[in-house]
Amino acid sequence: MTSLNTAPDLTGRNLSKRRAFANRSATVLIGLCVLIAALPLVLVAWQVITRGGSALSLGFLTEEIPRNYRTEGPGMGPAILGTLAITGMAALIAIPIGVLGAVYLNEYGQNKPLARFIRTMADVMTGVPSIVMGLFIYVAYVIVIGEKVGFGGSLALACLMLPIVIRSAEEMLRLVPEELRQASAGLGARKWRTTMSVVLPSASSGITSGALLAVARAAGETAPIIVTVGLTYIYKPDLFYGENTTLAAQIYRNATQPFAASQERAWGAALTLIVIVFLFTIVSRIIASRFAIDKR
Template sequence: MTALHSQTPPDLSGRNLSFGRALANRTATIAIGLCVVIAALPLALVVWQVVSKGASAWSLEWFTAEIPRNYRTEGPGMGPAIVGTLAITGMAALLSIPVGVLGAVYLNEYGKNKPLARFIRTMSDVMTGVPSIMMGLFIYVGYVIVIDDQNGFAGALALACLMLPIVIRSTEEMLRLVPDELRQASSGLGARKWRTTMGVVLPAASSGITSGSLLAVARAAGETAPIIIVVGLFYGYRPDLFDGSNTTLAAQIFRNASQPFAASQERAWGAALTLIAIVFVFTILSRIVAARFAIDKR
């Protein structure tokens, strides 16, 4: 017994690990670090390339002047495309986000595993992987040909179709993370199911819903193919989205980047930088709003 009590406990601090275990640990750490660098490097290179080539095009006139009609014309001017991007993407968000959130509420709170709910989930997953040009063709056949006019609202419809499945699936995932104890506590206080959903479940998931909606908006803002099909390559902006063609930054990037002239190439890089800046600003603002809203609900 004395011998047992006199034994010193083993050193588990890691200093006496065998050479093989230490080498494996160091190798795994280096491998993880390399994977992080490899994953971040393409993004950093893209941002650096866009900023280095697009910053020279920025000026006050860049945000206010008209788009030059001649590809060879030097000088900035992307005001109509900036306003058109905000207007068309904003209209698409107004069309898709309320419908997507309410659809996710039905799937998670009411539909559960009903056949209709399973069908909606399957179709949402399928639509998420559908190429954007297919949505453009769908709206072109179902809307543009019917009214015989290309306009900004048709572009908003096409972008809304792209945003809808993303909003539905991301919102449903956020609603699943809300603890059932909150629902049970609300029901125990006598609240009806719809009031529990609107007053307890949705506010609890508001931060995640905002992030998912932002992801959908970010994807829609950079889409080019559906805009070219249903809106066209136009130079100006019309405040009435139902009257005539409009333009967006993505369409102008395609229009100018496809030309070999230095002036058009500079405008393409400037438009790309502007689009990245818009998405970045909305990302920061949405996260601030979501954080404040979540804190106020605690």
């Protein structure tokens, strides 16, 4: 009897070994999948940095775009200004409307018929190709005013950004604990006050991330810009008069040319666009962290 009681538990040890082996195998497999997924991103970043870095200079960032694609030398200043102005105007249109729409869906509408209709339309708009949005703005705005202008591109990009902002902001608002709303209501705050001073600050980091995804998509769109904005080689700060251009449009136009000079400008413009999006991401993260409520 004593020998039976003191015998080692081989079954438990084997089970523990199998679990440890399965855990290590899953960890290795997940790490391998991460490397495979990151490999294309690393290769693209390497190509853009190595080939676009040689084109970057002060003149490239400030001078006007050469009219002849064969011409060597810098010049993407008008495209940089156009990208910032057109995308910025689109963000000013889409982000406030999208956040307010998400507030209605999550805090007021919830499962009402209008709220369900808005969610459905937002999901549909998310899958609409960008060229369709561009053609819609071209018919509804450009043809009406009779010329291609930068503001038409802002409207097209705003239409592309809006459903992304709505759905991402709504998901972030759902993650705010209900206890915070109840605590605010218990202190006598009205619903709009609770939403503005408690709910939105708590979800500000996630809302900012969703807005940045929308801005990043808008900054890289080419088809709606070509359809609604046109093309220019000089500085055009006025979005309501005359044709304009963006970095994405110049990347497309220069990359499709068989000349080494234009392709070098395309790589430089691609690197510039990535740097701009990256800088705005950092700035927005800092701003969101300063206004977010400390949940500790």
